[in-house]
Amino acid sequence: NYYSYSDATRVFSGSFNTSDVTDILLSYSGPGDNPDIYGWNLVGNPFTASIFWDDIDRTFAVDNAIYFTTNNTYVTYVAGVGVPGGTTGNIPPMQGFFVKANAANQYIYFYSADRRHSAQNRYKGEAESIPLIRLKLGNEVVSDETAIRFDKSANLEFDHNLDAYKFSKTGTKVSLWSNSEKISYSINSIPYPETEIEIPLGINVSEEGSFRLNATQIESLSDYGIFLTDKTTGTSVNLRTSPEFSFSASAGINENRFVIKIINLTTNVEDPGISADKFNIYSASGFINIQTLSEEWNGRKGSVGIVDMTGRVISLENNMEFWKNSLIQIPAERLRGIYFIKLESGLLKHVGRVMIR
16 A cells, blocks of 8 residues: 655565465464454455456465555445445455454465456345345445445354444544444345344444435345434434435534434234234225224334335334324325234334235
């Protein structure tokens, strides 16, 4: 990696390398009290052709993620997912990048047979689509991204084959990451939730101002509801129907304001532990009418969601008040068929069903 404050000419002397560069020993000291800070190594593509990171051999205790910078932006790639969007595992000639070793005596091997002579990113067919949520924080001038990836082999701890750390939270004017088990992620791979899961988001802005959080990509997650909650304002939005959320923020790091909630709609459409007589739910005059019958829900605030038979969230209303024998009315003039009505207030949940003719 190289930066110059003024225009200059630099000369690289010697012959182009065409031979294998093997047995690159990675530095490691640790683990100490915080093993995440040890084992970082700056290495580089030794060839005059591109290489693809997934083709490169390395020993077992080297993370699968790589980290580098482009146009003063931190870039991450791991197992087919890159941040920001469009990032691939293609490493240009002489490009420097960081890798992380997790033990002593770990090696990387660059073979000349791994060279690629095309600048074209590899084509990805529809069958290779990776389920993920891609989020972007920014304004008209600067931005940063993070991704939450879903994989049946992932877990909630750091996975050295699927996860990537947030390399720096403060090196740019805005930063965005997700948090899980006290680790900050640029790319966070998690298992598919059986019911639902909440993933906190961390942000850092260098100056006070107005910003936007965008869900720029939601891929292959049709059976899941995806919601963003701003705990400062109490606002929750359905990122499928409202993928952009605007807010104001003071300068500094905030890791407790935003949460992504992912709901498995195939398992959250029934709640046999709650009897049907707590609510009277019916349609009339272009509305879905919800009458509270239970003392348990009396005086509570919560959310009302409408879910169709395919599991798609049609609408989500927050800060609704439940009062015994009173009606909550949700406009439903354009809806036809059978819908599930999901009610939540804290730990209380209820799912009903309504036919709209």
